[in-house]
Amino acid sequence: MMLDRVLEAYNFDPAKYIIKPFGNGLINHTWKISSDHSNDVYILQRINTNVFKQPENIAANIKNIADYLQKKNPEYLFIAPVKTVARTEMHQDEEGYFRVFPFLKNSYSIDVVNTYAHAFEAANQFALFTSLLSNFNVRSLKITIPDFHNLSLRFSQFGKALKNGNKERIEKAQTDIKYLLDQTFIVEVFEAIKVNPGFKLRVMHHDTKISNVLFNAENKGACVIDLDTVMPGYFISDVGDMMRTYLSPVTEEESDFDKIKVRDEYFKAIADGYLNKMRDKLSETEKAHFVYAGKFLIYMQAIRFLTDYLNNDAYYGSKYEGHNLMRAKNQIVLLQRFIEKEQVLNRIVRDIY
Ligand code: GN1
Ligand code: MG
Numbered sequence: 615m616m617l618d619r620v621l622e623a624y625n626f627d628p629a630k631y632i633i634k635p636f637g638n639g640l641i642n643h644t645w646k647i648s649s650d651h652s653n654d655v656y657i658l659q660r661i662n663t664n665v666f667k668q669p670e671n672i673a674a675n676i677k678n679i680a681d682y683l684q685k686k687n688p689e690y691l692f693i694a695p696v697k698t699v700a701r702t703e704m705h706q707d708e709e710g711y712f713r714v715f716p717f718l719k720n721s722y723s724i725d726v727v728n729t730y731a732h733a734f735e736a737a738n739q740f741a742l743f744t745s746l747l748s749n750f751n752v753r754s755l756k757i758t759i760p761d762f763h764n765l766s767l768r769f770s771q772f773g774k775a776l777k778n779g780n781k782e783r784i785e786k787a788q789t790d791i792k793y794l795l796d797q798t799f800i801v802e803v804f805e806a807i808k809v810n811p812g813f814k815l816r817v818m819h820h821d822t823k824i825s826n827v828l829f830n831a832e833n834k835g836a837c838v839i840d841l842d843t844v845m846p847g848y849f850i851s852d853v854g855d856m857m858r859t860y861l862s863p864v865t866e867e868e869s870d871f872d873k874i875k876v877r878d879e880y881f882k883a884i885a886d887g888y889l890n891k892m893r894d895k896l897s898e899t900e901k902a903h904f905v906y907a908g909k910f911l912i913y914m915q916a917i918r919f920l921t922d923y924l925n926n927d928a929y930y931g932s933k934y935e936g937h938n939l940m941r942a943k944n945q946i947v948l949l950q951r952f953i954e955k956e957q958v959l960n961r962i963v964r965d966i967y
Contacts, residue, residue, distance in 0.1 A: 812899025
């Protein structure tokens with residue numbers, strides 16, 4: 615089997631290891647590797663090279679950050695990739711680029727947030743990561759996906775899809791298109807952020823979903839994982855994606871939209887956890903945009919899903935007809951429920967500052 619050669623590149627005997635698909639990422643393929651012969655467990659990933667066009671940039675960033683943290687904060691738990699027999703950070707063959715991480719012993723991850731403590735711990739971990747790197751030269755990071763969270767570009771890609779996309783689908787999505795075009799003030803605020811000196815470029819994780827945090831046996835956050843999209847960015851990226859993925863009890867895959875909710879206590883958990891480590895780093899201007907972060911990220915994700923639907927699912931793929939339209943509608947409902955609560959959320963965060 616294709617993965618056998620990958621295992622051999624790491625000197626794992628394919629006959630002794632069990633490989634099972636792992637997680638629910640949309641972009642990379644992930645497997646868990648375990649064995650009856652030892653307690654060691656690993657995570658194997660194939661990097662999607664349609665998305666990450668230069669996978670060596672990912673490896674370079676991870677090494678850059680690992681070296682810095684090793685020097686400045688050696689006690690910080692940073693999970694570096696396992697080296698191949700050839701001492702490289704990745705294995706490459708005609709099937710693609712692969713890398714292996716040790717699976718942290720006695721740790722676990724979750725797919726949906728259902729306790730205040732998990733949300734708090736996760737936010738605290740992402741904030742810790744950014745805060746430990748606040749004196750790191752953020753511009754020394756390579757760009758693994760150009761303009762990844764550049765909302766202006768995402769908006770212009772949406773505009774192109776409206777011109778050149780699948781005509782039938784454009785027809786079907788009229789109400790959603792109209793709603794998103796009516797919210798362009800969200801893009802305008804982002805344009806202003808880009809030229810506002812009160813906003814700092816920071817080391818952002820850019821994929822702060824809950825399954826990217828490992829928890830230890832005491833249910834404390836142990837570390838963050840999945841560092842492919844670590845790049846320079848604004849704090850609204852990480853905080854916003856936590857809001858997008860922790861506030862509602864259901865994910866973007868839920869088609870029963872009545873179940874989508876914005877839970878105040880989880881918003882408080884994100885704010886408490888994040889500000890616990892980042893309060894002294896954020897400027898007043900940044901703090902004033904804390905709630906905006908949620909609008910920014912949820913809106914961007916709605917636009918990305920809808921754009922992909924109009925472009926025949928070229929990026930995210932789809933498991934059934936209309937899948938990406940459903941995801942976009944789900945995110946639109948989440949955005950609406952979020953905006954309805956804006957005042958309450960602003961009050962919560964103001965009390966924490
Ligand atoms: C993708 O594959 P996954 O789930 O880690 C995407 C994120 C989206 C997310 C939506 C590189 O992440 O930006 O928020 O899907 N990552 C990339 O589920 O596009
Ligand atoms: Mg990811």
